[in-house]
Amino acid sequence: MLHRTTIGRYRRGALGIAVAAGLAAACLIPATAASADEEGRGGGHHQPTPPYVAGDLMNYAVNAERANRGQTKQVERAVEAASGTVIAAYPELGVVIAQSDNANFAESVRRDRHVESAGATRTVPVAETDPTYLGEPAQGLQRMQSRSEVAEGSQLEAVEEVVPDPREGEQWDMAAIGVPEAHAVTEGSDRVLVAVIDSGIDGDHPDLEAAVDQGASASCLSGVADGSYESWQPTTSSHGTHVAGTIAAQRNGVGIVGVAPGARVSAVKVVNDDGYIFAEAAICGFMHAAATGADISNNSYYVDPWMYWCGDDADQGAVLTAVTRAVEYSERRGVLNVAAAGNASTDLANKVSDDSSPNDGTPVERPIDAGCLDIPTEVDGVVTVSSTQADGAKSGFSNYGLGVIDVAAPGSAILSTIDGGGYGTSSGTSMASPHVAGVAALLASTHPWAGPHELAKLLERQAVDVPCPADGVCTGEPRDNAYFGEGLVSAAAAVRR
Structure with missing residues (x-):
């Protein structure tokens, strides 16, 4: 199902912290x-x-x-x-x-x-404070240099709870996908690298310091990768740190544990001071992940300013093409891309309208259809992840869609690492996606021969079937449906050789 034919952001919405992305439609020129x-x-x-x-x-x-x-x-x-x-x-x-x-x-x-x-790539002018700003006028200037000390911003979800002491026993999510059973076999290999394309990672967090590969980390906010330590540190949001903890927080007697604590993570910062992920940063992020040899990338966002990029619009179609090329290139270079489905409780297989875009200016209500894609989550080949809650049901906020959702994972009230060495809970498909990235890291550890396509098929094949509830909305069979795709990912199954 990964290479589906259905053409159907930092994940925001009511929950704020989750972000999602399909196959590019043809770009029509005026x-x-x-x-x-x-x-x-x-x-x-x-x-x-x-x-x-x-x-x-x-x-x-x-x-x-x-x-x-x-x-x-x-x-x-x-x-x-x-x-x-x-x-x-x-x-x-x-x-x-x-x-x-x-x-x-x-x-x-x-x-x-x-x-x-x-x-x-946006609908409002580039501000002087924007990391990509080249000056006035742009013509005649030399290629920009990477900049540091930029922040992801105001539109990211706030962490609900901060607790400094160990809380691994409260991680319902890890039990739900069989992480304790998996760790009895292996915690993953340090030869596996997961690129966290996000808001940066707290490199000094006691649960993450040993997991972060500093040499593979960078900021892409300027559109050019900057590998200086300061450039990829988070500033105003713990989103990336939270995501990274779910993937690879260390089993070290401190705080929590991630799905694959034996794997490495890299921070690839793509969120600017105002909380936007524009195409120039996202493209740089995919290219950097590929250049540093990442096996997996986690993408808990959607590319701004359009929640859905429509191929029949000259501007949107060009950006859709550019991002799709970057995603596909990274896959050819060996990267399995995992992405959050989004938090608008929308049926991605049957889109009708969008009233939230463009989010960098004044949103307008517009009709949309299957040629309008949430990117990167709907780019062909990307593993699209919906969210579940503690009772196993689909999280109310989670997007869904038959033929769009590949697998499901826990995303409601997830405890993980936050900036400053602490721990907190958050909800969103942003939290579900890193569980899948972590399981993929375990699979890459136990199946070192597997490339992106093979890893994706293993994720699906080893997922636990979850049938639709009798709500009249979910469609499909237990083995593949609109809410859970191929099922709930399984860390326990991932370590079976």
């Missing part, structure tokens, strides 16, 4: 841009390039027709010709992240014959 491009490719009359017009400073994803160095260089030249500056270029993807204050930038680059699509 008729004027398309006709100009066709004339250029056919050798006919070229329409003149739109003139530079001073406008808002914006960031863009610009996609080459093909993913190679030559095509990407041509796209970089098109960016510069349109009065833009390159933030980051990925020849492996054929993706260029650019910044420009030219109001005609997108229209200009779309006319270049090497450009497949181009679109703004």
Whole structure:
């Protein structure tokens, strides 16, 4: 089911701390841009390039027709010709992240014959405080340098409870998926690396200090990976630290224990000061996870500012393509990507409308359909995770969807690590996803030959079937349904060789 045909953020909503992402729909270029491009490719009359017009400073994803160095260089030249500056270029993807204050930038680059699509990554101007800010104007500046001491922000869920003493016995979630039984066999291998693409990890936490691979950690907030220790430390949110604890908190007589305490985790920080995860950071995050040899990535967020990115919109479609290319590239490089399904109690297989986007400006109600995707959780090949509560039922906040949800895991009232050396509880599909990432780490430890596709199939095959309740909403069979997918993940089954 992982490679499903159904096209159907930091996870926010009422619970705030959980974040979710499918297969990219075709990106449609506006008729004027398309006709100009066709004339250029056919050798006919070229329409003149739109003139530079001073406008808002914006960031863009610009996609080459093909993913190679030559095509990407041509796209970089098109960016510069349109009065833009390159933030980051990925020849492996054929993706260029650019910044420009030219109001005609997108229209200009779309006319270049090497450009497949181009679109703004947000709906409001880049602020001077934004980590990607290059200055005014963008044109003529050199490629940006990575920056540090940036924070994830106000829209993340607050931790409900802080308790400094050991509480492993209160981790109902670990018992529910057979972690004690699994640990009697193995706690996982330190050759397995899980990239926590999130808000950073407290590298001094007593339950995480030995688990964090500092050499593989970085901040992607500027769009370019910065490996300095300060850059990937959390500042205003414990979200990433909480996620990391669920995956790999050490069994050391202190606090709690994670699903795979023998595995390593890396902090890949993608959340900016205002609590947003924009495409430029997310793409950098997937590329960094791949470059550092991660076996698994956990993604408890959705890419802002659109809860659903629609392929028939020129801007949204271009970003959808760019993020999808990054996810697919990381998978080809050996990374199994796991993502939270989201906290809007929405049927992702039957989307109708969205009134929460864009969340960086004024949201508008709009109709959506199967071509509008929550990314990265709905990118094809990503393991999409719904949330369960202590009684085994689906958490009321959790998104669902037949053919969309792959597996389920505990996500309500989850105790884990928080910044400053403490412990706290939180709820959301953000909390469910790292349980699956942890089980995948156990699987990678006991099945070292397995690649991303094999790990995903093992997760599904070893999950415990959970039938639909008689609520008239859940559809499907016990072995695969809208609420639980293939079932509740099993750490105990993961260690059976």
